[in-house]
Amino acid sequence: MSKLCSDLRQAIVSAGLRDGMTVSFHHHLRNGDYVLNMVLQEAAQLGIRDLTVNASSLFDCHQPLIDHIRNGVVTGLITDYVSAGIGRAISGGILKKPVTFLTHGTRPSNILNGNHHIDIAFLAAPTSDCEGNCSGKYGPSACGSLGYAFADAQRADRVVIISDNLVEYPLPDPSITEDLVDFVVKVEAIGNPAGIVSGTTQMPKDPIALKIADYAAQAIHASGLVKDGFSFQTGAGGASLAVADHIKRIMLRENIHGSYALGGITGYMVDMLESGCFQAIQDVQCFDLEAVRSIRENPKHIEITAAQYASPTARSTAASHLDVVVLGATQIDTDFNINVHTDSNNLIMGGSGGHTDVAAEAKLTVIVAPLSRARMSIVVDRVFTVSTPGSDVDLLVTQYGIAVNPRRPELKAALESARLPVADIQALQRLAVSLNGPAKPFQPPKDHVVAQVFGRNNQVQDLIYGI
Amino acid sequence: MSKLCSDLRQAIVSAGLRDGMTVSFHHHLRNGDYVLNMVLQEAAQLGIRDLTVNASSLFDCHQPLIDHIRNGVVTGLITDYVSAGIGRAISGGILKKPVTFLTHGTRPSNILNGNHHIDIAFLAAPTSDCEGNCSGKYGPSACGSLGYAFADAQRADRVVIISDNLVEYPLPDPSITEDLVDFVVKVEAIGNPAGIVSGTTQMPKDPIALKIADYAAQAIHASGLVKDGFSFQTGAGGASLAVADHIKRIMLRENIHGSYALGGITGYMVDMLESGCFQAIQDVQCFDLEAVRSIRENPKHIEITAAQYASPTARSTAASHLDVVVLGATQIDTDFNINVHTDSNNLIMGGSGGHTDVAAEAKLTVIVAPLSRARMSIVVDRVFTVSTPGSDVDLLVTQYGIAVNPRRPELKAALESARLPVADIQALQRLAVSLNGPAKPFQPPKDHVVAQVFGRNNQVQDLIYGI
Numbered sequence: 001m002s003k004l005c006s007d008l009r010q011a012i013v014s015a016g017l018r019d020g021m022t023v024s025f026h027h028h029l030r031n032g033d034y035v036l037n038m039v040l041q042e043a044a045q046l047g048i049r050d051l052t053v054n055a056s057s058l059f060d061c062h063q064p065l066i067d068h069i070r071n072g073v074v075t076g077l078i079t080d081y082v083s084a085g086i087g088r089a090i091s092g093g094i095l096k097k098p099v100t101f102l103t104h105g106t107r108p109s110n111i112l113n114g115n116h117h118i119d120i121a122f123l124a125a126p127t128s129d130c131e132g133n134c135s136g137k138y139g140p141s142a143c144g145s146l147g148y149a150f151a152d153a154q155r156a157d158r159v160v161i162i163s164d165n166l167v168e169y170p171l172p173d174p175s176i177t178e179d180l181v182d183f184v185v186k187v188e189a190i191g192n193p194a195g196i197v198s199g200t201t202q203m204p205k206d207p208i209a210l211k212i213a214d215y216a217a218q219a220i221h222a223s224g225l226v227k228d229g230f231s232f233q234t235g236a237g238g239a240s241l242a243v244a245d246h247i248k249r250i251m252l253r254e255n256i257h258g259s260y261a262l263g264g265i266t267g268y269m270v271d272m273l274e275s276g277c278f279q280a281i282q283d284v285q286c287f288d289l290e291a292v293r294s295i296r297e298n299p300k301h302i303e304i305t306a307a308q309y310a311s312p313t314a315r316s317t318a319a320s321h322l323d324v325v326v327l328g329a330t331q332i333d334t335d336f337n338i339n340v341h342t343d344s345n346n347l348i349m350g351g352s353g354g355h356t357d358v359a360a361e362a363k364l365t366v367i368v369a370p371l372s373r374a375r376m377s378i379v380v381d382r383v384f385t386v387s388t389p390g391s392d393v394d395l396l397v398t399q400y401g402i403a404v405n406p407r408r409p410e411l412k413a414a415l416e417s418a419r420l421p422v423a424d425i426q427a428l429q430r431l432a433v434s435l436n437g438p439a440k441p442f443q444p445p446k447d448h449v450v451a452q453v454f455g456r457n458n459q460v461q462d463l464i465y466g467i
Numbered sequence: 468m469s470k471l472c473s474d475l476r477q478a479i480v481s482a483g484l485r486d487g488m489t490v491s492f493h494h495h496l497r498n499g500d501y502v503l504n505m506v507l508q509e510a511a512q513l514g515i516r517d518l519t520v521n522a523s524s525l526f527d528c529h530q531p532l533i534d535h536i537r538n539g540v541v542t543g544l545i546t547d548y549v550s551a552g553i554g555r556a557i558s559g560g561i562l563k564k565p566v567t568f569l570t571h572g573t574r575p576s577n578i579l580n581g582n583h584h585i586d587i588a589f590l591a592a593p594t595s596d597c598e599g600n601c602s603g604k605y606g607p608s609a610c611g612s613l614g615y616a617f618a619d620a621q622r623a624d625r626v627v628i629i630s631d632n633l634v635e636y637p638l639p640d641p642s643i644t645e646d647l648v649d650f651v652v653k654v655e656a657i658g659n660p661a662g663i664v665s666g667t668t669q670m671p672k673d674p675i676a677l678k679i680a681d682y683a684a685q686a687i688h689a690s691g692l693v694k695d696g697f698s699f700q701t702g703a704g705g706a707s708l709a710v711a712d713h714i715k716r717i718m719l720r721e722n723i724h725g726s727y728a729l730g731g732i733t734g735y736m737v738d739m740l741e742s743g744c745f746q747a748i749q750d751v752q753c754f755d756l757e758a759v760r761s762i763r764e765n766p767k768h769i770e771i772t773a774a775q776y777a778s779p780t781a782r783s784t785a786a787s788h789l790d791v792v793v794l795g796a797t798q799i800d801t802d803f804n805i806n807v808h809t810d811s812n813n814l815i816m817g818g819s820g821g822h823t824d825v826a827a828e829a830k831l832t833v834i835v836a837p838l839s840r841a842r843m844s845i846v847v848d849r850v851f852t853v854s855t856p857g858s859d860v861d862l863l864v865t866q867y868g869i870a871v872n873p874r875r876p877e878l879k880a881a882l883e884s885a886r887l888p889v890a891d892i893q894a895l896q897r898l899a900v901s902l903n904g905p906a907k908p909f910q911p912p913k914d915h916v917v918a919q920v921f922g923r924n925n926q927v928q929d930l931i932y933g934i
Contacts, residue, residue, distance in 0.1 A: 003783065131783050159782070169788065170727055170747050172766045179774045179781035260637055280637050299639050307646045314646035315626070316470065316598050321636065 021119035026149040027057035032195025035124040052076030056148040060085035087348030099451035105310030105357035108151035121156035128163035132181025133174035139165030144286025150305035204238030217246030222418035230258035310357035319361040336390030339383035346444035377432030488586035493616040494524035499662025502591040519543030523615040527552035554815030566918035572777030572824035575618035588623035595630035599648025600641035606632030611753025617772035671705030684713030689885035697725035777824035803857030806850035813911035844899030
């Protein structure tokens with residue numbers, strides 16, 4: 001009658017894993033995750049074939065997946081993000097079926113609505129009791145929020161909790177609860193702490209990033225949105241973090257009491273919470289140890305599920321009240337469409353994550369990027385992949401100037417009033433070409449579809465072709 | 468786009484209430500609840516008819532419901548408990564369709580599994596933000612846990628949060644979250660605090676109750692279950708509370724570290740937690756102000772959903788790990804079947820609540836009751852209503868002795884070894900008759916079914932006939 005399995009193999013067998021099933025994983029252990037590899041290795045040894053992996057993201061630590069695909073153990077992938085190591089193999093055509101690319105908002109929506117059925121969810125939990133009440137906030141592999149795991153736990157036919165830190169029943173403050181859990185298994189380690197979260201959040205020193213951040217912060221300020229009740233999301237990348245630093249100074253100087261910070265959370269957002277810039281953090285994922293400490297200790301630092309974060313079919317979400325989001329891009333075209341899925345050779349090296357969701361929802365979506373990378377303009381005639389439609393993007397901020405989406409003339413006027421260096425996006429593109437020389441003409445081949453990119457409306461928004 | 472409605476009528480109209488729908492309510496405001504009456508009054512004024520009310524419990528404060536039934540506004544009832552004022556009307560035959568009696572465990576099971584569809588859930592929330600992140604822990608009408616409201620929020624087509632305490636978005640520590648909520652409406656008051664929770668928990672002074680409690684505690688001790696890891700549920704009634712007091716002394720004296728207390732929670736259970744008797748409380752419902760304070764302040768006092776509490780279709784529940792539960796009875800028969808639905812005239816005045824669930828799950832189910840009430844034996848040949856089957860009951864403890872279910876000979880031996888006054892249940896029945904004189908023979912008529920009592924297996928377990 002006990003849920004506690006002697007080892008992972010017993011858990012897999014007890015959960016009834018069979019050929020053709022869909023298994024799911026969350027990515028809160030990021031590039032330190034051991035669990036996806038452990039499960040697929042056992043499945044392979046058990047002779048299981050034809051699995052579909054539904055994983056909220058895939059990192060390079062998951063490269064053993066490539067062999068499982070080659071060997072027919074895994075034949076389908078549904079995910080929101082694929083890092084370059086695995087992405088290159090997918091672009092090379094190792095999968096017969098195209099990858100289904102979702103977003104951090106559409107993934108839980110599809111699971112909760114029953115569109116994407118999960119047979120067995122294998123959920124890494126940094127702390128669990130023997131009945132599966134579990135949390136990411138405690139234990140040697142603590143990752144903070146378990147936001148991306150909730151929908152899987154709520155709807156999978158079978159739920160297996162995999163933990164390296166079993167504690168006495170009942171765990172106080174559980175994120176996922178025992179009523180949803182079929183099996184619990186203790187393993188030596190669920191991940192490598194060094195890969196799970198970074199120790200500290202580093203402010204960039206690169207002068208180009210600092211210049212971009214300065215312009216972005218001024219543009220956000222000029223938009224008029226930084227006032228009492230302000231809500232804000234930014235990423236962990238260098239320029240994004242520097243934007244946050246500027247925004248913090250503005251808020252403290254002008255005595256502005258914001259509402260909440262959102263997103264993947266860094267220590268820098270924690271610092272803004274503790275400085276009184278925000279009354280709360282809504283956290284779907286922690287990026288560093290400071291964020292993990294804060295979500296464990298500070299009741300104003302709230303764990304939210306991926307559905308609460310950004311599901312397009314939820315009644316409302318933290319994203320749907322968002323004022324400003326600062327995001328990156330690998331390519332942006334003159335219609336402001338953003339590519340975060342593929343690189344300049346159209347090899348898969350990313351995915352929407354929450355990019356598409358928050359861009360669609362925020363009042364002001366700011367893209368920060370250097371005008372060129374590796375001597376190639378990031379502004380192009382047409383992005384290889386539409387990850388986020390241009391209609392959801394308001395500003396491109398580069399070190400050479402700020403392009404405003406023509407859909408936002410009042411925003412352009414506000415930036416011009418603030419004497420910010422506003423430029424047409426075509427002018428920025430021409431500048432990049434003049435600085436770098438003309439780009440080698442490269443038109444990706446269009447023979448073999450390796451991925452379908454689904455939009456917020458659950459329709460195919462774009463296709464990614466193999467190389 | 469705002470969820471915030473100007474008044475309750477607007478919320479009802481926006482939610483699309485129509486003839487024939489099922490509306491749901493929770494009972495955390497107990498006999499102080501204003502919300503069910505408010506909603507039905509507006510529905511009546513809007514000319515809505517033929518509603519089914521799915522309410523986790525109905526109290527005498529809800530007696531306006533009787534008129535709504537008479538007027539055809541409400542034509543169906545699904546509930547776990549009906550207090551005497553409304554019960555008498557139901558037994559009198561005001562409803563054409565029989566009431567569906569569930570338990571606190573089977574109600575969320577049926578809602579979550581889709582067996583009992585809810586069109587609109589009207590959920591009283593002592594504190595909410597404008598998007599419907601809400602909690603029972605804070606505000607002038609604080610009731611503590613919102614355990615019985617979760618399944619409704621998760622599955623109803625429309626969810627309306629009704630609160631008298633709107634706070635800034637986002638509410639930290641929400642129980643029900645915005646992704647599930649369609650509309651929010653602020654009203655003057657959701658309930659009368661005096662009826663929501665009692666101020667303090669009173670230990671009984673009645674010598675019969677104290678005698679019963681003394682025997683019950685000794686029997687529980689003799690069972691061998693009171694040891695490290697012990698888990699315990701008891702009610703708020705006099706004898707139950709006195710049992711807890713004895714158990715506390717035993718645990719402190721013998722330095723026993725229990726696991727958790729469960730159930731509707733009183734200040735007395737909080738005292739046991741704070742005294743170190745238990746490492747946690749799992750709380751589906753707070754009975755008094757001390758419990759409300761504790762669940763707000765103490766992380767070891769855990770809010771659980773009704774499904775986590777006792778759903779028979781959950782993967783496991785707090786009830787399924789329970790060692791000992793102390794429960795009451797209005798009738799018990801010589802097969803140990805328990806009636807908590809009807810009185811000695813077979814008038815409805817109660818319901819299973821969680822009685823049937825925890826009796827089915829606990830290792831030891833102890834019924835405490837005086838041998839007679841109003842000069843009638845509580846031990847009868849055959850209970851009018853089987854609320855909890857005798858196969859799930861282990862002990863009847865009265866002031867004249869303890870009857871052990873013959874299915875538990877080893878338990879009987881343990882009690883005899885402890886020199887406890889063990890008696891056959893037939894002997895206790897004969898003693899009651901000799902003390903009170905023979906009961907007036909009363910065989911309830913069986914013409915008109917007024918309620919169907921469903922068991923844990925979701926099958927009809929018994930029928931209640933009208934008077």
